[in-house]
Amino acid sequence: MTMKILVIEDEQAIREMIVLFLTQQRYDVIEAFDYQSAVKKLEENPKLILLDWMLPGRSGVQLIQYMKKTPKFATIPIIMLTARSAEEDCITCLNAGADDYVTKPFSPKILLARIDALLRRTYEQSSSILEIDGLILETESKRVRYQNNEINLSSTEYKLLLFFMQHPEKVYSREQLLDFIWGNQIYVEDRTVDVYIRRLRKGLAPYHLDRYIQTIRGSGYRFSNRLWE
Structure with a gap:
């Protein structure tokens, strides 16, 4: 096509x-x-x-x-x-x-x-559906839902959430996220990751899901539905 x-x-x-x-x-x-x-x-x-x-x-x-x-x-x-x-x-x-x-x-x-x-x-095409605590990501239609509410995200915010939901509980540095999301062939500043983390959290905040994207001081970010000290 x-x-x-x-x-x-x-x-x-x-x-x-x-x-x-x-x-x-x-x-x-x-x-x-x-x-x-x-x-x-x-x-x-x-x-x-x-x-x-x-x-x-x-x-x-x-x-x-x-x-x-x-x-x-x-x-x-x-x-x-x-x-x-x-x-x-x-x-x-x-x-x-x-x-x-x-x-x-x-x-x-x-x-x-x-x-x-x-x-x-x-x-990129995929037919799987990811679900964590009622947060549903449909990779074929690229829709994100929570309790029958559709969450509108930009393509990069969606890609970031997809990566997090595919790799829960793991800590990733800004450099790793840049590489995974944007690719190592494209130059993007580290601060770009912080911008999109804020935007993704804002999109999830009405459903109190922003807390799943956790900042690990000195290391990077982790996606988890567990409460950490």
Whole structure:
């Protein structure tokens, strides 16, 4: 199956370069140039979005916020493309719900590697169901439920929870989580793990499940339904 990618970029030259390159890589590419056209293109069910921060109408961050509030768009993986390279800008994007962050100018090959890695970890197939104390993760449909309540998570938050539920009671360092979740071919800062841990805890907090993600001082994180001293 050909993966459909939505490229949202207001600079025509950059947008056309990305579209041409991805088309050559046999991706099905659709495009938008501003906030309103992007909202319409979401209805075409893209499997991944490349999103510029600065858009006519509203910002890319505001588009992410709209998507996270809309269930049918909430789990589409997003890579933010922007000339902003400051650490606080990266954190802003990740906290808003972006799954990755690429600064301009960028190498098309590096962008392709990030796209492929994000698609793999988002859409890898499995038929199992994981369950811990009523927290249910369905890997085939990529749904997370607790007592008939669906928990909306981003693709990276889902991937992190999946890894934790597959490896309960074990302590993993930030470096190990980076390697397992993002892969050793992609450079991501250690602090990125902390950002996604906070976001995952926030998603689980309404059901008092955030306590299962335990911080082990000086070592990393552990997923456990046991109370520890």
